[in-house]
Amino acid sequence: MAYTISNECIGCMACAKICPTNAVTGEKKQIHAIDPAACIECGACGRVCPSRAVLDHFGLAFERIPKKEWDCPQFDLKTCMSCTICLDTCPVSAISQALLLKGNPHLFPVLADEALCIGCGFCAGDCPADAVTMVPRNRESRTEETEKA
Amino acid sequence: MTTPKGYMGKIMMVDLTTGAIETEKISPKVYQSFLSGMGLAAHILYHRIPAGADPLGQENILGFVSGLLTGTGSLFTGRWMVTGLSPLTGGWGEANCGGSFSPAIKRCGVDGIFFKGISEKPVYLCVDDQGARLETAEAVWGKDAVEAETALIEKHPNARVACIGQAGEKRSLISGVSTDKGRLAARSGLGAVMGSKNLKALVLAGKKRIRVHNREEMKRLSKICNKWVQFQPPFVPGWLTAPVGALMRILPFVATQDGLLYKIMLRKWGTVSMNQISVEMGDSPIKNWMGSSADWGFFKSFSSQPDRFTRQETEKFHCYSCPLGCGGICKTKGRFPETHKPEYETVLSFGGFIMNKDVDLIFYLNELLNRAGMDTISAGHAVAFAMECYEKGIITTGHTGGRALEWGDPDDIKFLVEAMVARDGIGDLLADGVKRAAESIGPEAEAIALHCAGQEPAMHDSRNDPGFALHYSVDPAPGRHTNGAGLYYEMYQLWKKVKGVPKMGPAYMKSSKYKKDIHHARVGKANSVYLNVMNGAGACLFGGFIGATRIRIFDWLNGATGWQFTPEDYMEIGANIQVLKQAFNIKQGLDPKTCRVPDRLLGRPVQTRGANKGRTVDVETMMKDYWELFGWDRETGRPTEETVNRIASIA
Numbered sequence: 001m002a003y004t005i006s007n008e009c010i011g012c013m014a015c016a017k018i019c020p021t022n023a024v025t026g027e028k029k030q031i032h033a034i035d036p037a038a039c040i041e042c043g044a045c046g047r048v049c050p051s052r053a054v055l056d057h058f059g060l061a062f063e064r065i066p067k068k069e070w071d072c073p074q075f076d077l078k079t080c081m082s083c084t085i086c087l088d089t090c091p092v093s094a095i096s097q098a099l100l101l102k103g104n105p106h107l108f109p110v111l112a113d114e115a116l117c118i119g120c121g122f123c124a125g126d127c128p129a130d131a132v133t134m135v136p137r138n139r140e141s142r143t144e145e146t147e148k149a
Numbered sequence: 150m151t152t153p154k155g156y157m158g159k160i161m162m163v164d165l166t167t168g169a170i171e172t173e174k175i176s177p178k179v180y181q182s183f184l185s186g187m188g189l190a191a192h193i194l195y196h197r198i199p200a201g202a203d204p205l206g207q208e209n210i211l212g213f214v215s216g217l218l219t220g221t222g223s224l225f226t227g228r229w230m231v232t233g234l235s236p237l238t239g240g241w242g243e244a245n246c247g248g249s250f251s252p253a254i255k256r257c258g259v260d261g262i263f264f265k266g267i268s269e270k271p272v273y274l275c276v277d278d279q280g281a282r283l284e285t286a287e288a289v290w291g292k293d294a295v296e297a298e299t300a301l302i303e304k305h306p307n308a309r310v311a312c313i314g315q316a317g318e319k320r321s322l323i324s325g326v327s328t329d330k331g332r333l334a335a336r337s338g339l340g341a342v343m344g345s346k347n348l349k350a351l352v353l354a355g356k357k358r359i360r361v362h363n364r365e366e367m368k369r370l371s372k373i374c375n376k377w378v379q380f381q382p383p384f385v386p387g388w389l390t391a392p393v394g395a396l397m398r399i400l401p402f403v404a405t406q407d408g409l410l411y412k413i414m415l416r417k418w419g420t421v422s423m424n425q426i427s428v429e430m431g432d433s434p435i436k437n438w439m440g441s442s443a444d445w446g447f448f449k450s451f452s453s454q455p456d457r458f459t460r461q462e463t464e465k466f467h468c469y470s471c472p473l474g475c476g477g478i479c480k481t482k483g484r485f486p487e488t489h490k491p492e493y494e495t496v497l498s499f500g501g502f503i504m505n506k507d508v509d510l511i512f513y514l515n516e517l518l519n520r521a522g523m524d525t526i527s528a529g530h531a532v533a534f535a536m537e538c539y540e541k542g543i544i545t546t547g548h549t550g551g552r553a554l555e556w557g558d559p560d561d562i563k564f565l566v567e568a569m570v571a572r573d574g575i576g577d578l579l580a581d582g583v584k585r586a587a588e589s590i591g592p593e594a595e596a597i598a599l600h601c602a603g604q605e606p607a608m609h610d611s612r613n614d615p616g617f618a619l620h621y622s623v624d625p626a627p628g629r630h631t632n633g634a635g636l637y638y639e640m641y642q643l644w645k646k647v648k649g650v651p652k653m654g655p656a657y658m659k660s661s662k663y664k665k666d667i668h669h670a671r672v673g674k675a676n677s678v679y680l681n682v683m684n685g686a687g688a689c690l691f692g693g694f695i696g697a698t699r700i701r702i703f704d705w706l707n708g709a710t711g712w713q714f715t716p717e718d719y720m721e722i723g724a725n726i727q728v729l730k731q732a733f734n735i736k737q738g739l740d741p742k743t744c745r746v747p748d749r750l751l752g753r754p755v756q757t758r759g760a761n762k763g764r765t766v767d768v769e770t771m772m773k774d775y776w777e778l779f780g781w782d783r784e785t786g787r788p789t790e791e792t793v794n795r796i797a798s799i800a
Contacts, residue, residue: 021356022278038278040358081375081472083224088252088469091356093307105465106474125364128222128371129472 001057002039003046005032008053008061015045015054018118020091042091042120070119071134075109079131082106086123086132092116095123153177154362155709156185156217160193161259161281163274165346166207166266170274170281172259181712182799183726184685185217185260187243190232191729193263194241195797200736204236204338205320205345207266213311213326213351214261215254216687218702219470220359221709222367224374225692225700227251227469229311229328230684235337236345237322237527237582238602240739241625241730242337243684247468247476248329250353251687253309257281257355264346273312273350275305286349290318293520294327297350305352312350313340314522319572320344321580323527323605329466331489331519332476336604337626338582340522362711370701370708374692377409377699378472384413387456390422391447394429398442398760404656408640408694415475415691418455420493425450427493428501431613431760435501436556437533438599438610438749441759445501452506453496461512462490468689475691481512488516494630497608498529503536504557514566521570523580530605531579532565534586534597543593550574602744604628611768612752612761615662618768619673623775623786625730627744631690633676635662635669642696643675646703647716650675665767670774678723682706685726725796727779731786732793741786745772 005015005024009031016024016032023039026032034045034054046054046062047070054062073086077100086109087095094116097107111117114137124132158180162171175189183192190212202208211233218226229251235242254262257276264274271286289297294314301310309328316324317340324340325333343349361367385393397403414422427433428442428450435445458479466476466489477490491511495518499511518525538544539554546553554561568576578586583605587598599605601621607630611618616635624632644652651671683693683702692700703716714722734741745768752765777783780792 040356081224081379082465082467082474083470083472084249084467085222085470088220088249088256099464105462105477106467107464122358126222128224128368128470129375130368 001041002036003034003041003043003057004055005034006053006055006061007031008051010051010053012050014048014050018044018048020044020118040091042118042122044118044120047119068137070117070137071121072114072117072119072137073111073123073132074135076131076133077101077108079129080108081129081131082108083128085126085128089122089126091120091122092118152360153180154360154711155221155706156180157255157258157260157357157359159259160189161257161262163262163264163283164266165264165268165272165283165348168283170283175260176800178799180217182722183729184682184706184722186214186687187230187232187684188681188722188726189261189685190214190230191726191733193261194232194234195729195733195736198234201738202234204234204239204342209234209342210263210265211339211342211346211348212261212263213254215251216685218686218688218705218709220252220255221361221705222364222371223705223709224371224470224472225689226687226705227471228684228687228689229254229334231326231334231339233339233342234737235339235626236341237338237604238627238739240602240734240737242339242342243626244325244334244336244339245631245684246326246328246332246334247471247689248332249469250309250311250328252359252469253353253355255359256357257353258357262351264348267345268347271347271349273301273348273352275352277305277308277354278356289349291315294522295330295520298327298330301350301352305354308352308354310350310352313343314520315570316340316521316523316580317344319580321523321569321572322585323524323531323580323582324522325524327519327522331516333519333522333524335524335526336629361709363708366708367705370704374695374700375472377695378412378416380409381413381416384417387418387454388451390455391425391429391450394426397426397430400659402656402658405653406636406639408696411640412473412695416473418459419475419477419490421453421458421490421496422455423493424453424455424496424500427497427608429760432610433497433501433608434610436504437502437537437597439537440501441756441761443759445504449506450501452508453500457508458490463487466490471689473691479512481516482509483513485513485516488512489519491515494608495525498526499532499562502529502608503533503562505559505562506557507559510559510563514562517566517570523570526607527582527605528566528569530583530599531569531586532562534583534599535565535575535579536561537597538590538594541593541597543597544575544590548575599747599749601628601746602739606630606746606750609634610761611746611750611766612756612764615669615766615768615771616673616676618746618751618766619669619771619775620676621750622745622768623673623741623772624677625734633673633680635672637694638672638676640694640696641679642698643679646697647720649717663764663766665770667774669771670778673771673775674778677727678720681723681726682719685722724779728788728792728796731781731788732797735787741776745769
């Protein structure tokens with residue numbers, strides 16, 4: 001299954017630019033198309049589309065959400081087991097690792113640059129320990145959480 | 150056709166001669182019969198490598214496979230495997246490695262990437278959004294594995310790389326394939342196959358999703374597993390591990406080992422936790438299998454006590470989907486700033502096995518060999534072989550360029566290993582393993598060359614655990630310690646999940662380990678079969694050691710695929726894979742009888758002191774019993790034609 005683009009498309013290229021797998025093809029001002037073999041259903045195209053032209057596999061259109069309101073992952077370091085599944089599953093390689101807890105030699109995931117994150121939530125969905133939750137972007141509160149842990 | 154769950158349902162076949170890259174669909178029946186990973190590879194290679202193929206020639210196929218459970222939300226399932234016709238043994242070749250490469254294969258939309266033919270010029274395979282293509286590797290050919298990986302990632306950011314170092318390029322028959330800057334799929338000499346194909350690396354940057362039948366169930370099972378992994382009570386300091394081993398040596402009985410104890414040690418130190426325990430209890434061979442714990446006592450082995458390694462560790466290294474993290478990155482003195490924490494096998498094969506106490510040298514050799522992409526087990530054997538040959542006058546200063554070789558001398562060891570990496574002088578001889586070296590030196594050397602059909606056995610003494618003798622001898626890729634052992638079976642606790650496998654009580658008399666009875670063969674069969682299931686799933690052996698009720702491989706497999714197989718069904722699958730690998734060897738003309746471990750490893754002549762004093766292992770009977778349990782010919786180890794045809798006809 002893959003997402004599709006409807007006739008509402010205005011050919012603005014926003015989805016093509018953000019697609020992490022280069023699955024969107026199409027010229028400017030022409031209706032774009034999604035290559036079903038390449039689409040990973042991250043939904044980034046839908047979140048940037050200004051004309052509600054991206055449909056999920058139920059045929060429902062995505063609402064555009066301003067980027068500053070996108071969710072991004074927050075890691076609960078107490079439940080995290082450093083398994084790196086989130087690092088691998090992230091389609092834009094936005095997650096890296098660092099020594100975050102004093103005296104603990106295990107590396108923990110960190111979203112160093114929020115701007116890289118496309119808010120797909122794969123990291124939260126795939127985490128076997130349920131240590132990742134998607135929260136609204138707000139650097140201050142996320143940092144606090146990390147420090148508390 | 151329904152969308153595959155758990156596995157990707159396709160393989161990639163790359164013809165290096167023509168440059169053609171094709172993706173093939175594989176029938177669900179194949180996955181249901183052989184799983185993915187090593188089972189899938191056995192299915193592909195059995196059919197497609199013709200009999201009598203040259204391991205370093207056009208016809209050999211080199212396969213990189215991922216596990217069925219990789220990327221499905223299961224834990225300890227990030228192993229990838231490299232397979233092919235081994236130039237070292239002339240039969241089934243396999244090597245297994247962790248790191249982050251396994252999911253990268255599946256994210257390219259395939260379960261395995263196979264290479265046939267030979268490229269005219271050095272190339273690497275790149276798979277990304279633009280598809281799969283071969284690119285010139287001129288810029289990285291000649292570079293070591295760490296330099297090559299760094300350069301390739303610079304060019305292809307966020308890609309995962311598997312590559313060979315100089316050893317593979319120079320077709321050293323004891324070379325492997327490196328990933329994550331020095332983690333090696335080391336055994337079976339498959340680095341040489343990659344080198345012979347002029348294939349420097351695989352650079353994978355696919356982003357495909359891995360579909361799962363029931364992700365919530367996968368998570369539920371993973372949480373059960375993780376709970377046991379996080380259970381970490383305090384354990385003795387490193388220097389006290391040796392007395393623990395000594396106690397295990399002295400006691401006349403053995404408590405059936407619960408892998409949780411080993412898990413605690415792995416979490417704390419990694420595999421180096423076993424350094425001194427193994428020596429003391431008689432598990433670690435000393436001085437090219439001639440010595441014993443009496444020659445390498447507490448004070449001599451003290452330099453390798455586990456705290457010594459964690460002191461240099463800057464961070465833990467977790468393979469993909471591993472909650473434990475037995476690996477580590479260590480800072481080192483001298484030429485290389487850092488290295489992966491040396492593993493037990495490396496420390497012992499360059500420690501007591503060649504009578505070396507200099508641990509800084511081990512750190513150096515570890516990094517040198519990781520970068521060259523050379524197997525440290527076989528390399529340690531080659532050094533020990535050279536030293537014993539020199540001691541016995543079989544080789545002289547004429548062979549060594551004027552150098553007198555002495556057991557344990559750091560300069561001599563360094564000289565030999567550096568010469569092997571450079572394939573220089575005597576190093577050229579040793580770089581193809583002890584069998585080839587002995588063949589060119591002469592018949593006296595052949596008694597000292599300790600190998601199973603060409604592959605050097607590992608740092609686990611078959612006189613201490615006869616299970617090692619059996620698996621070194623009967624596995625289609627002989628000489629490997631990961632295939633099975635009596636101890637492994639105790640830790641798997643399979644009888645708690647699977648009907649019809651031998652049960653074990655809480656303790657047993659040590660002497661019963663050496664009794665001749667069918668129990669050992671039954672345990673051996675269960676070991677082989679379960680390992681095949683784990684290798685099909687891409688599971689880690691150390692994960693398996695936590696015990697079958699805690700790491701639910703069978704349930705994960707059902708949860709990932711939607712199948713409703715019983716543990717017994719999976720064991721049947723494992724048995725079929727074993728048949729296919731054995732049939733592969735028969736097809737290639739490797740006689741199973743010739744894979745037997747050499748006499749010295751069996752206590753012939755018997756040791757007169759140390760932990761394994763007075764022990765001999767009747768491996769011949771064990772082998773026959775094992776073959777018979779599989780339904781194979783008791784005398785020749787050949788599966789019947791009907792069995793092979795039945796399994797080979799699955800497509």
